[in-house]
Every structure is written in structure tokens, then in C-alpha cells.
Amino acid sequence: MSSTSSTKRIDVQQLIDSGRFTGYQFLVAFLCFVVIALDGFDTAIIGFIAPSLKSEWGLSPTQLGPLLSAGLVGLAAGSFVAGPLADRIGRKMVLVLSVLFFGIWSLASAYTDSLAMLAFFRFLTGLGLGGAMPNAITLTSEYAATRTKSVVVTIMFCGFTLGSGLGGVLAAHMIPAYGWRSVLLFGGYVPMAFAVVLLFLLPESVRFLVLRRPDSDKIKAIIGRITPTTRLEGASFYVPESPAAVKRSPVAQLFARELSFGTMALWATFFMSLLIVYLLTNWLPTLFKDAGFPIAKAAMVAAMYQVGGTVGAIVLGWAMDRYNAYKVLGISYLTAILFIALISFQYTDLLILNVAVFGVGFCISGSQIGANALAASFYPTSNRATGVSWALGIGRCGAILGSMMGGALLGAGLGFSTIIMLLAVPALLASVAIYAMYGKYANQQVRTVAA
Template identity: 50%
Template sequence: MNPRTIDVQQFLDDHRFSAFQWAILVLCFFVVAVDGLDTAAMGFIAPSLVSEWSVTKAALAPVMSAALFGLAIGALTAGPLADKYGRKKVIVASALIFGLASLSSAACWSLWSLTGFRFLTGLGLGAAMPNTVTLMSEYAPRGRRALLSTLMFCGFTLGSASSGFVASHIIPAYGWRSLLVVGGVLPIILVVFLAIILPESVRFLVCKGAPADRVAKILRRICAKTDFTNIAFTVPEDIGAQSESSIKALFRHDNTTGTLLLWITYFMGLVVVYLLTGWLPTLMKEAGVPMAQAAVVTGMFMFGSTFGTVLMGWLMDRINNHLVMGVSYAAAALCVVAIGIHPGEVALLRVLVFAAGFAMGAQTSMVILAAQFYQTQYRATGVSWMLGIGRFGGILGASMGGVLMTLGWDFRTIFFGLAVPAVLAAVAIGLKGIYYAHRPTALPVGPATVAELEMH
């Protein structure tokens, strides 16, 4: 007797979003939240390092960018590993790595030791983020994929924003090392829950030819009433493409243009994010604003980004994704210019920085756009390589602040210049939308791909 077939994506679409899927979302949310907290930490630690270790701002550039180099390398390597060995294994391992490395950073004794530990922290951070996004997108129904993935990814912006508020309370009381201790303990605790509760992606398991019983065991946690007797599972893609190199696939099947434009957009967006969040506290302190207030103003960027990201996720399930992104990046450019015009007005800066973060919610939503663009067999690679290449934009932004200040650039000039990469991001994502407007997909068409392709 021939087995019945179940398309796992259609199964997810036909059933309500279960408590089990909510648990996946919450766990991934906490992974990216501690990721965001730790990533933003150096921006709040930098002023204390300048005072305690008597170093120049330019000397902090390697420390500020070390984790970003690690993030880039971690992302570039983790995607292919996750497409080969599974999303869960990479997520658990990466959370453990960045937790232990962050704790080690708190015990460092010099700029170079801190630089080394921050690089190791970045390796773990860079591996975690793209795979949580990939896993969540592969457990979400099509019609709610952008919104649910965006809600999960809001953990990053909330974690980054929380870093500012936590820093403003614990650094004055316990010193800068305390923030790194918090950023190390939380992911280590989280690893236990990830190992026990988090499942592997069912789409990944089907693509890898896992036993039907293993897939059925996971899907029963979504709908226990379904009869999985004599079942064969399929995905809405051509599984035969899985033997292809996941990295090469990013530049085949008409993917090349989309891949490059995704990279450019994310790169430019991170220049904005990391220069603003990494150096705004120091810039404001030099303008005479107390450090506690500067940290709160900077935290408003990430809170704004959280609300903006949720709205964009909602819009992306309803209207053209590229239009949403393009308009958001253009609005961010205007907000950055407005910030530059009002360097010392703390109350107004809170509003403007919140608005800039709201508009830059597009940056967070880019991972959703990438996850929808690529096929299951190389989705983790596509998302992680966009994040990895983009991290070099973060490195540039994190390094530029100290260099530009050393060259004598003032608050206004720096923020006027920061509008340029925001405009370039808007142009790049707009061009991607135009290029693929009359191309239904960049993916190889398999026998069951039509419904999936309509989502692109």
C-alpha cells in the first residue's frame, strides 16, 4: 500500500499556531534578546574604559569591532553548518559559546585581552541569530510568517534597548564588568531550555530524508489529532537540489542579483545602526549630557526599532515587502539628519532617536525578507551570509565613530554623513523589488512549489 503524503508546509498552514510553536518562538526570542543585550554592551562600556584604562577613543576601535568580526565569521560559517547538520545543534552550541566568552570578557585585564574575548563572543552571537530566524520561519504558516518571525526577532531590539537601561543602573554601582557578567550568565541558563525543548526544523528533516516517525513525532505536538499512519512527508520545493553547494546556490537560479542587493542593503543599514548605537553615548557625553541620560537616549533607538519592526512585519504580510523597506530606510535618513541638527536637546533627542529606531525597524525585517527569498536547502546559508557580509558594515560603523571624532568631526557632521548609507540602503532594496517584480521566483521550480512561490 502506497503511503499518503503530507506537505509539511501545508500542514503548518492548515492548523492553528499551537502552544508548541509559541514555545519555539519564545525560546528563539530569548536567544536573540541576550544576543542583542551583549552586542550593544560595548557602546555603554566604552566611556568607562576610557576613564579606567586611560586610553583614547581611537584605541577602542579594535575592541568595538572585535565582536563584529566574530559576528561576521560566525554567521558566514554557521549557515552552511546549519544547512548540513541542523538548525537546533548550531543554535545550542552558539548560545553556549557566546555565554562563556562573555563571562570571560568580564575577567579581562587589558584592551587586547578584551578584544580577543569579544571576538570569541561574536563567533557565538553570529551563529545564533540567523539560525533562530531560519528555524522560526520554517515553523510559521505562510500567511503569518513575516509577522511571527518579526515578533521573534524583536527580542534582539528589546535586548539591545535593555542593555542601555541595565547599563545606566549597574555600571555606576558595580562597574562595567557587571554588564558583561549579565550578558554571559543569561545565555548559559538558556542553553538548558534550548537543549530540552527546542525541536529541529521539520522542513530540514524532510529535506535530509529523516525517518517519517521522527517528523510525525514533532508534528503531533502541533496537532495531536492527525493520523500519521503510513505517511510520507514532502516540502514545497525540489528536494533533489539538496546536493548542490548551499553557498553556490546563492548565485544560481537567478539568485545573484537578489543576493547582492540584500547584502548591500544590510551592510549599509548596519553602518547606521552600529555608529549610532555604539557612539551616541560618547558623543552626547562630550556634548555635556550626563552618561545616564545618554544611555537612556540611546536605548530609545532600540525601543523604537522594536515597535517599527512589529509594524513592518504586519505590513510585509499584506503589501509589497520592498516598498515597506525602501520607505523605511528613506525615513531613517531624514531622522538621522534631524538628530544631527539638535545635538544637546535631550528631550527632543529622545523623540528623534526613537523615530530613527522606528524607521530602522526595516533592518530587523531584512532577515525575514532573506528567509522568504531562499529555499529550505540553503535558507540558513542565505540568511547567515547576508548577516555575515552585513556585519562588515557594522564593523565599519563601530570603527568610524572613534576615527571621525579623532579627525575633529562634530556631532552634527557625523550624523549628516550617516544619512548617506541609509539612502543607499533604500535605493538597493528598491532596486531588488523592481528587478524581481516580473519574476515570480528566484528558486528552481519543483513539482510542488507553486503555493510557496506565491509568497515571494
């Protein structure tokens, strides 16, 4: 890379964009990947221990319901709190505290014998989980070059699937040998230890430092690690954003004239998308079993949804960096309707069913991960963490509704085809919301909206 004049003001994002993806940026993405994996593990953990809890404590499905939803409520609440805090005091500190927080309460959950206390501890665990995810997304986004931002964020977020899948594998081995509490202990001690690693290895967002703490000595040190050949003596740094935005509430900025429409459209997308994701994640094996599939085949077909989501995240992230991100996601959500219809009307053919479930995972879960990257690109540095976390918070409300809807629709006696086909409605609404953003911000690069 060419050297920079010592008297020149340096645009930090332009500097990152003009260089290659360095080992230091990879370190940031990897640490955030591990955070998301731990987040996925601790989010899914309650589902893996639920059968043992039900047996040991003699619980009914009705009693398990509040326990399973307590974490989701905490996730939503944590998202709403953590974002504005991170935009004020920094992404790193909120992320470290969030990981420490959900580790502590997962550990506490292992030592309770009360259903009410376990539900309360799951809520507190959810607060930490809800704070960790948006800040990991934000940090990864702010260390990635614009040309690769979406694919870097989506690959990083695949840690969630890895973590939740690892939870199932560990639970299958640990619960028979050591009991269900051992899984909670693992979900407590590992994040607590990793929080210490983050404290020493994870840097603060350099964009945040330039915007909020322009005199910080850490800025040159970080930029020197990213672009070691750039001359920084006497240089000053900036990000191309309005200084007035720093003084405004990060929540108020969500509804600024240039962002308000996009905020509402993103909220609609996240709500509808996560409604589908959680309804399918929680109820797909049950729906297939009720449709007459053996348990083993039902589980295998349902697993294709997770595989599709992982592949979709990477492919769609790649496409978002090369084409218009709004059109990529809008088409993906629209295509999901075709796969939903295929599941609804052709579920007796196992080969077609596997392809269709993979397709829904690719288009819905993959697009949701892509929407995380879109939100991180859409908002400016001054309220990026708030924008991502509040979109996720609204999305978690959709997740809670989706989890409840599965049971309600089954209880109403609706058939397999009807329940699956109903998912076409939120998929269509998510596509409409993304296309509305495309219409509003047509011919604009996402980064110019955030600048």
C-alpha cells in the same frame, strides 16, 4: 482542521500555513526570543563595562578601540561559518552550540587581567553570537505560517533590544556592588544554562528534517505537536523544493540563477542598514553632547532611537505580511532620509528632535529587523540558514565600518549636521537595493522565489 488521508503526501509548509499558531510554535518562537535576548545582552555588555575597564586598567580610548571592535569581527566571522554548517547538520545543534560557545567565552573573559586576552575572548564570544542569531531567525521563520512569518520573526527579534537594554540596567546595579567582572559572569553562566534548556525543549526545524532526513521519526512527532488533529498514519512528507538543491553547496546556491540578484541586493541592504545602525548606536549620545545637549538629555534623545526601532520592527513586520514586503521596506528606508534631514536641520528643537530620532529608529532599525525576515523568506530551506547568516555577516562588515566612521568623522572636524546628513546616502542605497529586488521579482510572492 480537517483530517488528511493516510496515503497522501503532505506538504509540510502548506500544513503549517493552513492551521492556527499553536502553543508548540509559540514555544519555538519564545525560545528563540530568549536566545536573541541573550545575544543582545552579550553583544552590548562590553560597552557597559568599558568605563570601569578604562578606569581600573588605565586604558586610553585608543586602547579601547580594538577591544570594542573584536566582538563585531567575531560576529561577522561566526555568521559566515554557522550558516552553511546549519544547512548541513541542522539548525538546532548549531544554535545550541553557539549559545554554549558564547557563554563559555564570556565566562572566560571575566577571569582575565590582560587586555589582549580580553579582546581575543571577545572575538571568540562574537563567533558564538554570530552563529546564534541567524539560526534563531531561521528556526522561527520555518515554524511560522507564511501569512504571519514577518511579524513573528520581527517580534522574536525584538528580544535583542530587550537583552541589550537589560544589560544596561543590570550593569548599573552590578558593577558598583560586585565589579565589572560580575556582568561577564552573568553573561556566561546564563547562556550556558539555557543551552541545556534548548537541548531538551527546542525541536529541529521540521522543514530541514523533511528535506535532509526524510526518514526521521521526529517529523511525525513534531507535526503531531503542531497539528494534533491531523491523521498522520502512513503519510509521507515533503517540501516543494528541488531535490537537486540538497546536493549543492548552500553557499553556491546563494548565486544560483534565480537567487543571485536577490543575494547581492540583500547584501547591499544589510551592509548599508547596519552601517547606519551601529554608527548611530555607538555615536549618537556623543554627537548630541558635542552639539551642546546636556548628557542626560542626550541620553534620553538617543534612547528614542531604540524605542523607534522596536515599534518599527513590529509595525513593519505586520505590514510586510499584508502588503508587498519589498515595497514596505523600500518606502521605509526612503522615508528615513526625511527624518535624517529633520535631525540635521532642526536639532535645536527638542520636540522635533525626539520625533525625528524616533522616526530614524523606526525606519532604519525597524527595516533592518524586517530585512532579517525578508531574507528568511527569500531563501529555500536547503540554504536558508546560509542566506540569512551570510547577509548578516556582510551586514556586520558595514557595522564595523559604521563604528569606525563615527570616530573618523568627528576626528575630521565635521559638524553635527554634516555627519547626520551623510547617513542619507546609505539609507538611499538600501532603498535602491530593495526596490531593485522588487523590480526583479515583481508580482511574485517571496515564498515562490524560495520554493
